[in-house]
Amino acid sequence: MPETIEFGISEGVARLTLNRPERLNSFTTQMHGEVAEALAQVTPENGARVLLLTGAGRGFCAGQDLNDRAVSPGGSPVDLGDSVDQFYNPLIRRLTTLEMPVICAVNGVAAGAGANIAFACDVVLASRSAKFIMSFASIGLIPDSGGTWHLPRAVGLPRALGMALTGEPVSAEQAEQWGLIWRCVDADSLVEKSEALARKFAAGPTQGYAATKQAIRTAGLKSLEAELEHERDLMRRLGSSADYREGVTAFFEKRPPVFTGR
Numbered sequence: 732m733p734e735t736i737e738f739g740i741s742e743g744v745a746r747l748t749l750n751r752p753e754r755l756n757s758f759t760t761q762m763h764g765e766v767a768e769a770l771a772q773v774t775p776e777n778g779a780r781v782l783l784l785t786g787a788g789r790g791f792c793a794g795q796d797l798n799d800r801a802v803s804p805g806g807s808p809v810d811l812g813d814s815v816d817q818f819y820n821p822l823i824r825r826l827t828t829l830e831m832p833v834i835c836a837v838n839g840v841a842a843g844a845g846a847n848i849a850f851a852c853d854v855v856l857a858s859r860s861a862k863f864i865m866s867f868a869s870i871g872l873i874p875d876s877g878g879t880w881h882l883p884r885a886v887g888l889p890r891a892l893g894m895a896l897t898g899e900p901v902s903a904e905q906a907e908q909w910g911l912i913w914r915c916v917d918a919d920s921l922v923e924k925s926e927a928l929a930r931k932f933a934a935g936p937t938q939g940y941a942a943t944k945q946a947i948r949t950a951g952l953k954s955l956e957a958e959l960e961h962e963r964d965l966m967r968r969l970g971s972s973a974d975y976r977e978g979v980t981a982f983f984e985k986r987p988p989v990f991t992g993r
Contacts, residue, residue, distance in 0.1 A: 735762040738769040743780040743933030745773045752788025757796035763818040770825050780992050781932035783925060785836040794843025815875050819844055823877045826851045827948060830941035832932045836925035837861045847876035853944055855912035857903035858921045865894045885911050936974035937992035
């Protein structure tokens with residue numbers, strides 16, 4: 732049984748909760764391993780059609796637990812590049828390429844890598860009391876876990892640099908206004924709204940969601956002409972799916988569609 736997370740799949744929803752509330756759900760080597768093992772199980776074959784990621788207690792994730800890789804003064808330096816390469820980069824790749832929607836419910840502070848893990852998810856809902864903090868500069872580092880990629884694309888160069896260099900907290904309301912997250916909600920409705928969205932995605936056209944996610948995430952790497960051809964290819968493939976046929980049939984029959992994810 733995992734000790735640092737809670738995980739389960741039911742009715743199409745894979746729920747992953749970071750569960751070290753006494754340390755604001757900061758990452759240790761053990762947590763990385765348990766999260767990676769859980770995410771490997773988030774597949775259509777296991778009944779998952781959406782992933783809902785959140786944190787236990789009063790925070791979402793404070794990033795890396797520095798106690799987990801602390802060294803004594805004068806000791807050999809820790810290879811932070813190895814830590815990023817072994818743990819954080821695979822996590823971000825998994826979240827961004829998972830072939831289903833990934834919802835992040837930010838229930839409190841999201842700092843350092845914790846903030847960038849949230850920004851790597853597809854749809855982020857945050858409690859009104861949540862804050863996003865690029866805390867790397869205070870210890871002489873750069874925003875990792877995709878931070879230098881996601882931040883300027885979401886908020887523009889000036890705001891990205893401001894967040895990264897000052898480390899000043901950005902409120903959930905400000906994050907919504909800047910386009911960093913999808914929606915800021917009252918704290919007492921975060922669970923309800925994130926669960927409702929998860930159920931909606933779990934009952935939706937999974938292949939269409941996956942293709943939409945992939946197309947939007949990679950569009951900025953292509954020319955318009957290349958993206959038009961990519962859209963054509965995706966439409967050709969989706970047009971032969973069972974979900975498309977069901978969606979059109981339901982439209983003409985004036986009833987809610989029953990999607991199967993195929």
